[in-house]
Amino acid sequence: QVRLVESGGGLVQPGGSLRLSCAASGSGLSINTMGWYRQAPGKERELVAKITSGSSTVYAGSVKGRFTISRDNAKNTVYLQMNSLKTEDTAVYYCNTEGMLWYTSRFDSWGQGTQVTVAS
Numbered sequence: 001q002v003r004l005v006e007s008g009g010g011l012v013q014p015g016g017s018l019r020l021s022c023a024a025s026g027s028g029l030s031i032n033t034m035g036w037y038r039q040a041p042g043k044e045r046e047l048v049a050k051i052t053s054g055s056s057t058v059y060a061g062s063v064k065g066r067f068t069i070s071r072d073n074a075k076n077t078v079y080l081q082m083n084s085l086k087t088e089d090t091a092v093y094y095c096n097t098e099g100m101l102w103y104t105s106r107f108d109s110w111g112q113g114t115q116v117t118v119a120s
Helices: none
Strands: 003-007 010-012 018-025 029-039 046-051 057-059 067-072 077-082 091-101 105-110 114-118
Touching (some): 003 105, 018 029, 018 091, 018 114, 029 067, 046 067, 057 067, 077 091
Parallel strands (some): 010 114
Antiparallel strands (some): 003 018, 029 046, 029 091, 046 057, 067 077, 091 105, 091 114
């Protein structure tokens, strides 16, 4: 079983910054990709950014140049540094990780979500 604990959401003014963290825990973890998704009210969940175990990254076009994803493999933790936040970044942000347990079974897990609100 994989447990994800997210932190760092909150209320920020436009132009401000926030840093999200997501720590994965469980026995026999071998994590491949870690990522962040978001879902705004009335909209589909969308990819924000993801990072592989080899540190290759993918960003949504709407956040490129403003958000930075990184990970600490020793801590099984992924971070999302969000700068120059806009009102349209307001959403619930979800952490996602996928990989293998004991090198035998695949997992694809989601965090509980953390609210990010950008408003003046």
